[in-house]
Amino acid sequence: MRTSRFPLNTVKETPADAEIVSHQLMLRAGLIRKLAAGLYTWLPLGLRVMRKVERIVREEMDRAGALELLMPAVQPAELWQETGRWDKYGPLLLRMKDRHERDYCFGPTHEEVITDYARRELKSYRQLPITYYQIQTKFRDEIRPRFGVMRAREFLMKDAYSFHDSQASLQETYDRMYDAYARVFERAGLRFRAVRAATGEIGGSHSHEFHVLADSGEDAIAFSDTSDYAANVELAEALAPAGGAPAAAHELEKIATPGVRTMDDLCAKLGIAAAAGVKTLMVDGDDGAPVALVVRGDHELNTVKAELLDGIAAPLTFTDEARIRKAVGAGPGSLGPVGLKVRVIVDRAAAALADFTCGANADGFHYTGVNWGRDVELAETADLRRVVDGDPSPDGRGTLSIARGIEVGHIFQLGTGYSSAMGATVVTEDGGETPMLMGCYGIGVSRIVAAAIEQNHDDRGIVWPGPIAPFQVAVLPMNAHKSDAVRAAATDLHDALAAAGIEVLLDDRDARPGVMFAEMELIGIPHRIVIGEKGLAAGTVEYKGRQDAEAVMVKVGDVVEFLTQQLSGN
RNA sequence: CGGGGUAUAGCUCAGCCUGGUAGAGCACUGCGUUCGGGACGCAGGGGCCGGAGGUUCAAAUCCUCUUACCCCGACCA
Numbered sequence: 147m148r149t150s151r152f153p154l155n156t157v158k159e160t161p162a163d164a165e166i167v168s169h170q171l172m173l174r175a176g177l178i179r180k181l182a183a184g185l186y187t188w189l190p191l192g193l194r195v196m197r198k199v200e201r202i203v204r205e206e207m208d209r210a211g212a213l214e215l216l217m218p219a220v221q222p223a224e225l226w227q228e229t230g231r232w233d234k235y236g237p238l239l240l241r242m243k244d245r246h247e248r249d250y251c252f253g254p255t256h257e258e259v260i261t262d263y264a265r266r267e268l269k270s271y272r273q274l275p276i277t278y279y280q281i282q283t284k285f286r287d288e289i290r291p292r293f294g295v296m297r298a299r300e301f302l303m304k305d306a307y308s309f310h311d312s313q314a315s316l317q318e319t320y321d322r323m324y325d326a327y328a329r330v331f332e333r334a335g336l337r338f339r340a341v342r343a344a345t346g347e348i349g350g351s352h353s354h355e356f357h358v359l360a361d362s363g364e365d366a367i368a369f370s371d372t373s374d375y376a377a378n379v380e381l382a383e384a385l386a387p388a389g390g391a392p393a394a395a396h397e398l399e400k401i402a403t404p405g406v407r408t409m410d411d412l413c414a415k416l417g418i419a420a421a422a423g424v425k426t427l428m429v430d431g432d433d434g435a436p437v438a439l440v441v442r443g444d445h446e447l448n449t450v451k452a453e454l455l456d457g458i459a460a461p462l463t464f465t466d467e468a469r470i471r472k473a474v475g476a477g478p479g480s481l482g483p484v485g486l487k488v489r490v491i492v493d494r495a496a497a498a499l500a501d502f503t504c505g506a507n508a509d510g511f512h513y514t515g516v517n518w519g520r521d522v523e524l525a526e527t528a529d530l531r532r533v534v535d536g537d538p539s540p541d542g543r544g545t546l547s548i549a550r551g552i553e554v555g556h557i558f559q560l561g562t563g564y565s566s567a568m569g570a571t572v573v574t575e576d577g578g579e580t581p582m583l584m585g586c587y588g589i590g591v592s593r594i595v596a597a598a599i600e601q602n603h604d605d606r607g608i609v610w611p612g613p614i615a616p617f618q619v620a621v622l623p624m625n626a627h628k629s630d631a632v633r634a635a636a637t638d639l640h641d642a643l644a645a646a647g648i649e650v651l652l653d654d655r656d657a658r659p660g661v662m663f664a665e666m667e668l669i670g671i672p673h674r675i676v677i678g679e680k681g682l683a684a685g686t687v688e689y690k691g692r693q694d695a696e697a698v699m700v701k702v703g704d705v706v707e708f709l710t711q712q713l714s715g716n
Numbered sequence: 717c718g719g720g721g722u723a724u725a726g727c728u729c730a731g732c733c734u735g736g737u738a739g740a741g742c743a744c745u746g747c748g749u750u751c752g753g754g755a756c757g758c759a760g761g762g763g764c765c766g767g768a769g770g771u772u773c774a775a776a777u778c779c780u781c782u783u784a785c786c787c788c789g790a791c792c793a
């Protein structure tokens with residue numbers, strides 16, 4: 147390919163409203179352009195990358211035995227009403243009406259459609275197991291789309307659905323998908339981690355998320371330094387400290403703390419560590435009455451865990467100040483468990499404290515030297531906090547580290563939820579009838595492109611992993627307009643590389659050298675050949691990998707073979 | 717949804733407070749010089765100042781409404 151026929155739409159200035167580096171670079175490198183909030187046009191260069199990701203996904207799905215199909219993006223409301231999601235899905239669902247005033251939605255996912263298909267076509271256990279997948283545009287009407295295609299409203303997703311007549315069969319396909327996902331991300335050249343995302347219940351391996359590791363990732367994942375334990379921080383269990391609370395050594399004392407509202411204030415005022423105090427947070431209970439959640443001063447509440455507790459309103463809602471005052475007689479900033487007349491749930495770590503500090507439920511006062519049992523009843527404990535770096539691993543082996551990741555894949559076992567609701571049953575071996583067990587497996591194809599950049603870039607631009615680079619080699623002739631020899635050599639090399647099946651981009655624009663270098667680095671082409679008149683006179687051209695510090699000279703006749711070697715190395 | 721902000725050339729923005737000729741940089745066109753790290757000079761083209769209404773002799777500028785976009789919204793006890 148030549149730049150004269152494949153224009154590079156690069157821009158020098160960093161776009162004002164792009165916050166994260168992948169979004170900035172995708173705009174600057176000319177991969178995408180925004181049409182409206184959360185809607186992007188993929189330019190030819192960006193589409194080449196997305197197609198490569200797509201191809202890898204497709205190949206691995208095929209290898210895993212899944213069958214590709216393509217379902218409509220627009221779906222009738224009736225199906226969603228069958229499963230109750232027409233009402234439950236809320237404003238995330240883009241709804242529309244056709245000319246007959248019939249309700250439709252633009253599919254954010256396809257469980258209903260595939261289950262409808264399955265109930266029509268799959269009648270016997272003999273047809274199982276079977277897995278279908280598609281690569282399809284989805285739409286989710288996010289409240290705040292941002293970060294470019296990382297969290298766009300319209301996006302490209304691979305979704306797969308499997309059907310089974312037994313849990314063992316579902317597990318087998320699930321495991322195969324797990325392996326296929328790992329292969330996809332390996333082949334794409336990304337550093338990733340599969341993490342547990344178990345949905346609370348029976349635990350185990352019922353759901354895994356695949357994260358591309360990047361410091362800018364929105365999700366925090368916790369993993370053990372010695373075992374293979376890895377989980378989303380939201381779900382990682384914080385074990386109770388060994389040994390329980392030490393014996394009380396101090397008397398309960400009420401002290402004036404005017405103006406103190408935050409844990410930081412309190413630590414500064416009293417000269418104590420945050421870990422020696424507790425924070426008391428008020429959230430709404432199911433019945434509307436506030437419930438107090440107590441965590442150690444240096445810990446953070448894990449809202450996912452809190453929401454799952456019995457009697458707590460979901461979604462988790464923090465009680466507003468007026469209602470706190472009504473219930474307690476003091477405002478936030480002076481709350482504590484002592485003498486509190488609402489339900490109190492104490493985090494395991496907070497429950498293991500002795501002689502701790504907390505609010506006195508009177509504005510401007512705190513207690514010190516508080517002890518469970520002596521000063522306040524320890525009625526209820528639970529795992530409420532987010533795990534932190536250095537916590538013991540929940541599987542008992544090693545300590546946890548926290549890394550940041552971008553969720554690019556998610557697999558889970560759905561069970562019979564959809565098949566029961568929609569009557570997708572098969573006849574069993576013994577002649578009975580049973581709803582099919584289902585598995586569901588998603589990969590964010592367009593998000594992978596952004597995640598790859600987030601993980602692989604430098605101050606000059608994108609550093610594509612070879613397998614998903616839009617082109618493998620850039621050929622840059624220096625001052626070709628002044629040198630027939632350079633121009634001829636560049637053209638010959640381009641043709642030879644193309645003939646060898648190497649994706650080459652020849653810059654034939656007669657641009658200044660600095661422009662060529664800067665643009666090719668910005669768009670992240672992994673390999674670069676520079677052809678100059680001097681080198682050519684000596685029968686050589688210059689090679690440099692995108693991340694190499696130094697260039698090397700290569701004989702003109704050896705270039706194709708040299709590059710073939712370089713490419714097979716990644 | 718709540719709060720805040722922005723809307724002026726293709727892009728990034730100044731001008732608005734204090735009403736009176738619409739600007740800069742980048743990009744684009746032409747010519748010339750330059751040519752191994754996003755060149756320089758000269759000359760150009762390009763605007764219903766987001767939309768509607770109002771105030772005024774006069775509105776990008778003041779007022780009202782409207783639309784779009786952007787940012788923030790548990791970690792606080």
